[in-house]
Amino acid sequence: MAMTEDTTLKDSVVGLLFVLMLLLLLAGLTGAHWVFAYALVAWLGVLAGIGLIRSGDARTWLAALLVFAFLALGMTGVLLNESAVVRDVADTVLGFHPGTASLIYGIWLPGFFTLGVSFVLLFDRIVKPGQNAS
Amino acid sequence: MRDPVIVSMMLLTLAITVAIGLHSYWEARTQREYFAYGQKLGWFVLGLATFASIMSGFGFVGGPGLVYSMGSTSLWMTFAGGLGIPLAFLLVGRKLQAYASPDVFTIPDAVHKRFDSQAARFAVAVGILLGVLAYLGAQMLAAAVILESVFQISYVWAFAIALFVITIYPLVGGIVAGLRTEVFQGSIMLIASITIFGFALSSGGGMSEITAAIASDEPAAVGPWGSAPAMLALSWFFVFTVGIIGMPHSTSRFLMVSDPRQIRSGVLLAAAAYMIGSLLWMTVGFAVRAHVASGDLPPLDVADQAAPTFLAAYTPRWLAGIAFAGVISAILSTASIFLNVASATLTRDIPLSLNRPLAHPLFWARTWTAIVSLVAGGVALVSGEFIALLGAIGFGLHAAALVPTLVLGLRWPRSNATGVVASVAVSIAGSVYFFLAQQLGLAASLGWWVPQHGFASVALVMLLSFVTFVIASLLGQSRVKLSN
Numbered sequence: 001m002a003m004t005e006d007t008t009l010k011d012s013v014v015g016l017l018f019v020l021m022l023l024l025l026l027a028g029l030t031g032a033h034w035v036f037a038y039a040l041v042a043w044l045g046v047l048a049g050i051g052l053i054r055s056g057d058a059r060t061w062l063a064a065l066l067v068f069a070f071l072a073l074g075m076t077g078v079l080l081n082e083s084a085v086v087r088d089v090a091d092t093v094l095g096f097h098p099g100t101a102s103l104i105y106g107i108w109l110p111g112f113f114t115l116g117v118s119f120v121l122l123f124d125r126i127v128k129p130g131q132n133a134s
Numbered sequence: 135m136r137d138p139v140i141v142s143m144m145l146l147t148l149a150i151t152v153a154i155g156l157h158s159y160w161e162a163r164t165q166r167e168y169f170a171y172g173q174k175l176g177w178f179v180l181g182l183a184t185f186a187s188i189m190s191g192f193g194f195v196g197g198p199g200l201v202y203s204m205g206s207t208s209l210w211m212t213f214a215g216g217l218g219i220p221l222a223f224l225l226v227g228r229k230l231q232a233y234a235s236p237d238v239f240t241i242p243d244a245v246h247k248r249f250d251s252q253a254a255r256f257a258v259a260v261g262i263l264l265g266v267l268a269y270l271g272a273q274m275l276a277a278a279v280i281l282e283s284v285f286q287i288s289y290v291w292a293f294a295i296a297l298f299v300i301t302i303y304p305l306v307g308g309i310v311a312g313l314r315t316e317v318f319q320g321s322i323m324l325i326a327s328i329t330i331f332g333f334a335l336s337s338g339g340g341m342s343e344i345t346a347a348i349a350s351d352e353p354a355a356v357g358p359w360g361s362a363p364a365m366l367a368l369s370w371f372f373v374f375t376v377g378i379i380g381m382p383h384s385t386s387r388f389l390m391v392s393d394p395r396q397i398r399s400g401v402l403l404a405a406a407a408y409m410i411g412s413l414l415w416m417t418v419g420f421a422v423r424a425h426v427a428s429g430d431l432p433p434l435d436v437a438d439q440a441a442p443t444f445l446a447a448y449t450p451r452w453l454a455g456i457a458f459a460g461v462i463s464a465i466l467s468t469a470s471i472f473l474n475v476a477s478a479t480l481t482r483d484i485p486l487s488l489n490r491p492l493a494h495p496l497f498w499a500r501t502w503t504a505i506v507s508l509v510a511g512g513v514a515l516v517s518g519e520f521i522a523l524l525g526a527i528g529f530g531l532h533a534a535a536l537v538p539t540l541v542l543g544l545r546w547p548r549s550n551a552t553g554v555v556a557s558v559a560v561s562i563a564g565s566v567y568f569f570l571a572q573q574l575g576l577a578a579s580l581g582w583w584v585p586q587h588g589f590a591s592v593a594l595v596m597l598l599s600f601v602t603f604v605i606a607s608l609l610g611q612s613r614v615k616l617s618n
Contacts, residue, residue, distance in 0.1 A: 017600075018601070018604050021601055022601070024593075025601070028365060028587075028593060031365055031588070033365045036365060036368050036369070040372055044221075048224070084357070086345060086346060086356055089343060089345075091349075095341030097345060097356040097357050102358065104209075104213070108409075112217065112409060115221065116223075120398050123395070
């Protein structure tokens, strides 16, 4: 059976993405990197939500929230540690500068596991049996 | 001096690649097979081939070079794949697969089906073609440089061999050859990445020692933003996370998948393999930088020498042989698929958008493959550095031109052909402007405006393309009903 899903984008979601895009533009052009960082986290969180969330299914909401939460926590770790100084091995966290460790262990690895694995585990919930697009 | 181990492994890789490609001739007998694998792609080929085509030669040579010169900055570029690949499968994979049918097997086909507009199909096809042409010559140059270095032959001969190999197997076997060789090439790349990652870590005494050694020389290099402004790292993360969705040579595979469940299984393989490739990108660059900081190695004249220098100094010859085979595999896999995409655009998408379908599509598919390869190769050989600079805009152009249409256009009922055409036009204009301003130096010589604070111009063009898509769609025709 061909499969598809109920993924029509509401105007309000596109509106939210549009506002975040304007914020990204403004922050990028003015060099406000903290604003850009959090706007980017929100933007990616919305995209993950578009892909994962299905109305009335709490597990899909939970997966999207998990993606967003890890991204936000990881980015916060990067920003809070951006000025830390590594003088010797004792200053490293799991091999890296504390800010870089937040990127690796807070954004990179969790990003893959929360989004990629959620997609695999929830596949049958987010792709419903139906007709092909036409 | 030629190294017999490396030369042997390189020859073996080229021979196996060509043999697999030529054998695929028997399964590329129709346009649908030549361009879309007969739409029977399974998860294993989907996953491994997606990794192989996204991780181009840049990942093996340019990436470690960037880490050597800028520290952590470029990690944001390669780590974007860990999030971007699952995002591409999640947002676009299932959606495009739903559009697939015997008459819909290219991205412009799907766009036409969605919007019922030849103008939208034409705009997307042109965006794809321009990006491919910009990128293809740079891949050929990179292959020639590697072959020249390994075989110790003249540059012209090296270029001729590169051009022949890159052309022959996609010409004969189309996407069937491209995908099957990518599985072979991706396997080599994976083996090379895992083993070199181990050698890089152990050569520096572990990651903590490597970090501390670099920090003693330049503290900022090991920080989260590296030596560059934070905004550059963040805008690269934006571009490469979302931009992967717009890569036609990987995204078009979703139209070749036999069943949506294959997408579910393929995503983990593609993303995990890419993340393993990122380990090589990161550790080789950091290890060489640490060895230079501690005085074990002299400073490099050219940052791109980081990977070859590491292989020569810290790995056994057999591993260097695998690594060089991995590099040439990465280049071949990307270039051959680009050729197939360009051929599909010229054989199918543009003629159909002009209501002039070609009478003998398979003949034209092979003819266009040869023509595009010869033209791109000729221009690359003559212009040299210019085509390498042009290659830098290929990724950005694809990302800006395609992502708004694929992410918003396939889902948002108010999106329409006006939005598609306008966003592609902005993408092309913006990419050309910043190519002239930054790569050709008109910003410095004539004072053309470019973004400051490290904000990457490609991120700016992508955002403008998105904003244009939304506004133009709202200003365009009325609400379009989405059937699903």
